[in-house]
Amino acid sequence: MVNVEDRLSFFPALYRVDVNPEMGMWFLYVTIVALSILVYKLGFAKKLPLLKSAVIYIFLILGCTVLTFLAIFLPITEGLIIAALILIIYKIRLRREQAKGTI
Numbered sequence: 001m002v003n004v005e006d007r008l009s010f011f012p013a014l015y016r017v018d019v020n021p022e023m024g025m026w027f028l029y030v031t032i033v034a035l036s037i038l039v040y041k042l043g044f045a046k047k048l049p050l051l052k053s054a055v056i057y058i059f060l061i062l063g064c065t066v067l068t069f070l071a072i073f074l075p076i077t078e079g080l081i082i083a084a085l086i087l088i089i090y091k092i093r094l095r096r097e098q099a100k101g102t103i
Contacts, residue, residue, distance in 0.1 A: 011077040028077070029068045035080035036064050042087035 005018050011031060017024035040060060048056070067076050 007073055009071060009073060009075050009077065012072045017072060025068065028071060029064065032067050032071060032077055032080065033061055033064045035077065035084060036060055036067070039080055039083045039087060042084065042091060 005013070008018065011028055012018075012024065015024040015027040015031075017028065037057070037060065040056075071077050
Protein backbone atom coordinates (compact mmCIF):
# COMPACT_ATOMS: atom_id res chain seq x y z
CA MET A 1 0.00 0.00 0.00
CA VAL A 2 1.20 3.52 -0.86
CA ASN A 3 1.99 5.85 2.03
CA VAL A 4 0.27 9.20 1.35
CA GLU A 5 2.67 11.10 3.61
CA ASP A 6 5.58 10.23 1.30
CA ARG A 7 3.78 11.61 -1.76
CA LEU A 8 2.81 15.00 -0.34
CA SER A 9 4.33 18.14 -1.75
CA PHE A 10 6.41 20.35 0.57
CA PHE A 11 3.72 22.77 1.77
CA PRO A 12 1.01 20.16 2.40
CA ALA A 13 3.58 18.18 4.37
CA LEU A 14 4.57 21.36 6.22
CA TYR A 15 0.94 22.12 7.07
CA ARG A 16 0.37 18.46 8.04
CA VAL A 17 -2.57 17.94 5.69
CA ASP A 18 -2.44 14.21 6.36
CA VAL A 19 -2.81 14.64 10.15
CA ASN A 20 -5.21 17.61 10.36
CA PRO A 21 -6.83 17.90 6.91
CA GLU A 22 -9.25 20.73 7.67
CA MET A 23 -6.75 23.24 9.08
CA GLY A 24 -3.96 22.10 6.78
CA MET A 25 -6.09 22.63 3.68
CA TRP A 26 -7.16 26.09 4.88
CA PHE A 27 -3.53 27.09 5.46
CA LEU A 28 -2.61 25.73 2.03
CA TYR A 29 -5.53 27.59 0.43
CA VAL A 30 -4.62 30.90 2.07
CA THR A 31 -0.97 30.46 1.04
CA ILE A 32 -1.93 29.78 -2.58
CA VAL A 33 -4.36 32.73 -2.68
CA ALA A 34 -1.74 35.09 -1.23
CA LEU A 35 0.96 33.92 -3.64
CA SER A 36 -1.43 34.08 -6.61
CA ILE A 37 -2.40 37.65 -5.75
CA LEU A 38 1.27 38.58 -5.36
CA VAL A 39 2.18 37.06 -8.74
CA TYR A 40 -0.81 38.76 -10.37
CA LYS A 41 0.10 42.15 -8.89
CA LEU A 42 3.78 41.85 -9.81
CA GLY A 43 3.34 40.57 -13.33
CA PHE A 44 -0.06 41.20 -14.79
CA ALA A 45 -2.08 43.84 -12.91
CA LYS A 46 -3.02 47.04 -14.64
CA LYS A 47 -4.96 50.03 -13.39
CA LEU A 48 -8.60 48.94 -13.65
CA PRO A 49 -11.89 50.29 -12.31
CA LEU A 50 -12.93 48.92 -8.93
CA LEU A 51 -15.66 46.59 -10.21
CA LYS A 52 -13.41 45.02 -12.84
CA SER A 53 -10.68 44.48 -10.26
CA ALA A 54 -13.21 42.88 -7.90
CA VAL A 55 -14.35 40.47 -10.63
CA ILE A 56 -10.75 39.51 -11.39
CA TYR A 57 -9.95 38.86 -7.72
CA ILE A 58 -13.15 36.84 -7.23
CA PHE A 59 -12.26 34.56 -10.14
CA LEU A 60 -8.66 34.38 -8.94
CA ILE A 61 -9.81 33.24 -5.50
CA LEU A 62 -12.23 30.72 -7.01
CA GLY A 63 -9.49 29.35 -9.26
CA CYS A 64 -7.22 28.91 -6.28
CA THR A 65 -9.69 26.34 -4.94
CA VAL A 66 -8.80 24.00 -7.79
CA LEU A 67 -5.10 24.77 -7.38
CA THR A 68 -5.32 23.87 -3.69
CA PHE A 69 -6.51 20.36 -4.46
CA LEU A 70 -3.81 19.96 -7.09
CA ALA A 71 -1.18 21.33 -4.69
CA ILE A 72 -1.51 18.37 -2.35
CA PHE A 73 0.60 16.17 -4.61
CA LEU A 74 1.95 18.66 -7.18
CA PRO A 75 4.40 21.54 -6.54
CA ILE A 76 1.89 24.34 -7.22
CA THR A 77 2.86 26.45 -4.20
CA GLU A 78 6.54 26.05 -4.91
CA GLY A 79 5.98 27.15 -8.51
CA LEU A 80 4.14 30.25 -7.33
CA ILE A 81 7.04 31.10 -5.02
CA ILE A 82 9.51 30.78 -7.88
CA ALA A 83 7.30 32.91 -10.15
CA ALA A 84 7.05 35.57 -7.44
CA LEU A 85 10.83 35.60 -6.94
CA ILE A 86 11.46 35.95 -10.67
CA LEU A 87 8.98 38.81 -10.93
CA ILE A 88 10.46 40.54 -7.87
CA ILE A 89 13.94 40.34 -9.40
CA TYR A 90 12.56 41.67 -12.68
CA LYS A 91 10.84 44.61 -10.97
CA ILE A 92 13.99 45.49 -9.00
CA ARG A 93 16.13 45.45 -12.13
CA LEU A 94 13.54 47.45 -14.06
CA ARG A 95 13.44 50.15 -11.37
CA ARG A 96 17.25 50.33 -11.31
CA GLU A 97 17.35 50.77 -15.08
CA GLN A 98 14.66 53.45 -14.91
CA ALA A 99 16.61 55.25 -12.18
CA LYS A 100 19.71 55.25 -14.38
CA GLY A 101 17.66 56.63 -17.23
CA THR A 102 18.52 53.90 -19.74
CA ILE A 103 14.86 52.93 -20.17
